[in-house]
Amino acid sequence: MNPDKTALVLIEFQNDFTSPGGALHDAVKGVMETTGTVPNAVKAVAAARAAGVHVVHCPISFAPGYGELDPEPYGILAGVVGTNAFVQGQWGSEIVADLTPAEGDIVIAGKRGLDAFWSSDLDFVLRQRSIETVVLAGYLTNCCVESTMRTAYEKHYEVYTLTDAVAATSQEEHDNAIKYDYPMFSKPVTVEEFADILEGADAEDTSRGY
Amino acid sequence: MNPDKTALVLIEFQNDFTSPGGALHDAVKGVMETTGTVPNAVKAVAAARAAGVHVVHCPISFAPGYGELDPEPYGILAGVVGTNAFVQGQWGSEIVADLTPAEGDIVIAGKRGLDAFWSSDLDFVLRQRSIETVVLAGYLTNCCVESTMRTAYEKHYEVYTLTDAVAATSQEEHDNAIKYDYPMFSKPVTVEEFADILEGADAEDTSRGY
Amino acid sequence: MNPDKTALVLIEFQNDFTSPGGALHDAVKGVMETTGTVPNAVKAVAAARAAGVHVVHCPISFAPGYGELDPEPYGILAGVVGTNAFVQGQWGSEIVADLTPAEGDIVIAGKRGLDAFWSSDLDFVLRQRSIETVVLAGYLTNCCVESTMRTAYEKHYEVYTLTDAVAATSQEEHDNAIKYDYPMFSKPVTVEEFADILEGADAEDTSRGY
Amino acid sequence: MNPDKTALVLIEFQNDFTSPGGALHDAVKGVMETTGTVPNAVKAVAAARAAGVHVVHCPISFAPGYGELDPEPYGILAGVVGTNAFVQGQWGSEIVADLTPAEGDIVIAGKRGLDAFWSSDLDFVLRQRSIETVVLAGYLTNCCVESTMRTAYEKHYEVYTLTDAVAATSQEEHDNAIKYDYPMFSKPVTVEEFADILEGADAEDTSRGY
Numbered sequence: 025m026n027p028d029k030t031a032l033v034l035i036e037f038q039n040d041f042t043s044p045g046g047a048l049h050d051a052v053k054g055v056m057e058t059t060g061t062v063p064n065a066v067k068a069v070a071a072a073r074a075a076g077v078h079v080v081h082c083p084i085s086f087a088p089g090y091g092e093l094d095p096e097p098y099g100i101l102a103g104v105v106g107t108n109a110f111v112q113g114q115w116g117s118e119i120v121a122d123l124t125p126a127e128g129d130i131v132i133a134g135k136r137g138l139d140a141f142w143s144s145d146l147d148f149v150l151r152q153r154s155i156e157t158v159v160l161a162g163y164l165t166n167c168c169v170e171s172t173m174r175t176a177y178e179k180h181y182e183v184y185t186l187t188d189a190v191a192a193t194s195q196e197e198h199d200n201a202i203k204y205d206y207p208m209f210s211k212p213v214t215v216e217e218f219a220d221i222l223e224g225a226d227a228e229d230t231s232r233g234y
Numbered sequence: 235m236n237p238d239k240t241a242l243v244l245i246e247f248q249n250d251f252t253s254p255g256g257a258l259h260d261a262v263k264g265v266m267e268t269t270g271t272v273p274n275a276v277k278a279v280a281a282a283r284a285a286g287v288h289v290v291h292c293p294i295s296f297a298p299g300y301g302e303l304d305p306e307p308y309g310i311l312a313g314v315v316g317t318n319a320f321v322q323g324q325w326g327s328e329i330v331a332d333l334t335p336a337e338g339d340i341v342i343a344g345k346r347g348l349d350a351f352w353s354s355d356l357d358f359v360l361r362q363r364s365i366e367t368v369v370l371a372g373y374l375t376n377c378c379v380e381s382t383m384r385t386a387y388e389k390h391y392e393v394y395t396l397t398d399a400v401a402a403t404s405q406e407e408h409d410n411a412i413k414y415d416y417p418m419f420s421k422p423v424t425v426e427e428f429a430d431i432l433e434g435a436d437a438e439d440t441s442r443g444y
Numbered sequence: 445m446n447p448d449k450t451a452l453v454l455i456e457f458q459n460d461f462t463s464p465g466g467a468l469h470d471a472v473k474g475v476m477e478t479t480g481t482v483p484n485a486v487k488a489v490a491a492a493r494a495a496g497v498h499v500v501h502c503p504i505s506f507a508p509g510y511g512e513l514d515p516e517p518y519g520i521l522a523g524v525v526g527t528n529a530f531v532q533g534q535w536g537s538e539i540v541a542d543l544t545p546a547e548g549d550i551v552i553a554g555k556r557g558l559d560a561f562w563s564s565d566l567d568f569v570l571r572q573r574s575i576e577t578v579v580l581a582g583y584l585t586n587c588c589v590e591s592t593m594r595t596a597y598e599k600h601y602e603v604y605t606l607t608d609a610v611a612a613t614s615q616e617e618h619d620n621a622i623k624y625d626y627p628m629f630s631k632p633v634t635v636e637e638f639a640d641i642l643e644g645a646d647a648e649d650t651s652r653g654y
Numbered sequence: 655m656n657p658d659k660t661a662l663v664l665i666e667f668q669n670d671f672t673s674p675g676g677a678l679h680d681a682v683k684g685v686m687e688t689t690g691t692v693p694n695a696v697k698a699v700a701a702a703r704a705a706g707v708h709v710v711h712c713p714i715s716f717a718p719g720y721g722e723l724d725p726e727p728y729g730i731l732a733g734v735v736g737t738n739a740f741v742q743g744q745w746g747s748e749i750v751a752d753l754t755p756a757e758g759d760i761v762i763a764g765k766r767g768l769d770a771f772w773s774s775d776l777d778f779v780l781r782q783r784s785i786e787t788v789v790l791a792g793y794l795t796n797c798c799v800e801s802t803m804r805t806a807y808e809k810h811y812e813v814y815t816l817t818d819a820v821a822a823t824s825q826e827e828h829d830n831a832i833k834y835d836y837p838m839f840s841k842p843v844t845v846e847e848f849a850d851i852l853e854g855a856d857a858e859d860t861s862r863g864y
Contacts, residue, residue, distance in 0.1 A: 233313020
């Protein structure tokens with residue numbers, strides 16, 4: 025793993041998910057606790073910074089009133105609107121204090137959908153900075169993180185997923201995504217394994233075919 | 235559901251998946267049998283044709299030697315290469331006889347990755363033909379069909395998934411994808427429910443938020 | 445032209461282009477004067493608002509230091525960096541006062557490249573809001589406006605270009621783009637013709653094939 | 655220029671453009687003769703093969719009846735339909751004999767629009783093969799070649815355009831595109847300069863900012 029060509033991509037570490045009082049916190053706090061999502065993400069960021077890996081933040085947000093969205097959404101975006109989550113200018117859409125962007129970090133703009141690539145400058149910036157490897161963490165294990173992983177693979181990035189720095193709304197779907205879907209489109213590792221790789225440990229191929 | 239603005243999108247109904255002797259058939263035949271994947275897809279096509287819904291075929295294929303791919307793939311594309319599947323000009327990459335494209339059907343070209351949108355003319359054609367609703371069936375429940383569903387949702391198509399016209403390499407991942415992931419990005423229905431909707435039954439919103 | 449399905453897309457009406465003292469103003473002021481770019485854009489916005497057309501702003505901007513870009517750019521992005529243009533938080537990157545976004549307007553985020561579609565939420569938002577027709581104005585006639593026009597056509601929007609609400613760095617390239625390239629990918633009209641269409645005049649097809 | 659990371663991308667060297675009797679040949683033959691489009695492309699291919707550069711063919715084609723297109727197209731796609739050009743299975747859509755794909759070449763599938771990236775597997779394959787530099791030639795100077803150039807730049811490829819291996823429907827628009835638009839998004843060179851670079855000559859940056 026060449027640190028200068030690697031980006032740690034942090035997806036939606038925002039108060040609405042991460043913090044008591046956040047619009048969706050109660051839905052994810054169970055898995056966050058068993059997994060250690062935020063503390064592990066903090067460790068991943070520390071390891072990334074120490075090694076010179078780029079740190080990229082991908083928050084999702086909407087103008088008050090959700091004018092960017094279909095007035096009659098269905099599926100997961102209906103869930104966003106229905107819980108009044110991720111509104112620009114409100115505390116809930118701010119990145120959690122423990123992961124505040126540092127100088128030199130890249131903050132991605134435009135994320136309105138689930139896949140961090142579709143409506144943002146993520147791919148543009150990664151290409152401009154000659155990134156070849158992306159390491160993913162965040163929310164939800166089987167929603168935005170998984171969609172981003174699938175597209176990153178499609179775009180020929182070497183994709184790592186940090187299995188203990190993600191969280192979902194139930195343990196079962198968290199476990200299933202990591203067991204069945206992650207290895208088809210990424211090399212799943214723990215934060216500790218990621219830190220070890222950055223320090224020179226061999227990176228095993230933990231992906232799978234059929 | 236307006237038939238003229240609706241497309242039934244058939245993903246990888248090719249001998250390598252569907253038919254005894256196909257490179258990957260043994261991996262999916264268990265779920266195919268419990269689910270009735272191919273016979274249900276045949277029913278869906280008949281209902282679509284009767285109603286005037288567009289039928290769109292999305293086969294995946296590669297030149298002999300897989301020159302389109304990284305010579306050292308990982309993940310699911312390593313699985314494709316490792317099983318010598320979907321090679322152009324071979325029986326395994328042909329669409330199964332029961333679902334042979336009819337005159338007037340659209341056959342999508344270019345699918346090399348998992349998400350049917352990324353490397354093909356699928357979105358181009360759907361937009362040109364003013365399609366607003368896509369109905370998905372095919373292989374694998376949690377791989378190509380799911381990636382295509384996620385991107386179709388991102389692109390603001392109204393997405394239906396045919397839960398009994400898909401199949402995966404294990405019952406557990408098939409069931410999990412349908413239970414947890416499909417409703418976030420689509421309205422899951424059975425083929426019978428799809429046929430009923432085409433005949434005028436109300437289409438319930440079977441999607442979910444968080 | 446159905447106003448509710450139409451968006452007036454304003455590209456880079458920012459001080460660095462529009463206003464004396466802006467980093468690139470001297471390069472475009474000649475064509476702006478002969479064309480009446482900004483006053484015509486103001487008229488287009490008034491006509492759009494009166495008719496209920498969506499108004500969409502597409503500014504380009506970069507973090508101080510241009511961390512989103514290749515450290516050794518070439519071509520037009522080298523021009524951006526070399527003139528220190530469009531830096532976030534500076535006056536030059538602000539939208540010109542005459543075209544300040546009003547409540548209900550949509551401000552697109554993420555534009556770092558030339559084509560307004562590639563690195564932003566533009567397509568996502570247009571799809572979500574069921575926009576079918578886009579009407580383009582801004583800078584440069586043959587750079588960002590033209591790239592955006594080409595991609596909008598590719599994505600099957602009905603594209604109009606406002607030939608007197610754009611500007612380039614020389615009259616010759618402005619004229620050439622409008623004469624030769626615009627009609628292949630759009631229906632070029634003046635702002636007055638656009639206003640007339642919104643008031644019910646027939647919209648002639650001013651595009652061309654070969 | 656690293657040959658193994660470079661692709662010569664040939665756009666629409668098909669009989670309908672290149673050859674007497676082709677649907678659009680009369681429209682381009684004037685510029686082809688003054689420019690030497692096909693013989694120069696043949697030289698470029700020879701130089702590319704000698705150096706180990708990947709050769710990539712991007713033909714455009716449609717099913718008989720143009721079922722992939724809006725039944726009421728405007729702009730350049732109306733021109734395609736109106737001249738009955740590029741129909742699959744007909745001589746006009748075949749790649750011209752002088753540039754017949756050789757074993758090991760990559761033939762891109764799915765091109766239905768103008769920009770070779772939008773509806774095909776071009777980006778997918780270039781990424782999988784770790785291509786960083788693309789060298790463009792073909793038809794039309796200011797239509798498909800230019801759209802492809804603009805998007806290749808957006809995607810952070812290093813883009814070269816072969817100014818004497820392209821052609822347009824008039825000398826004026828050919829000259830204008832090369833003079834004004836090509837340098838913003840590419841490094842324009844002649845085929846001879848390209849061949850020299852492959853043999854070790856320094857590659858000057860012939861692009862421009864504003």
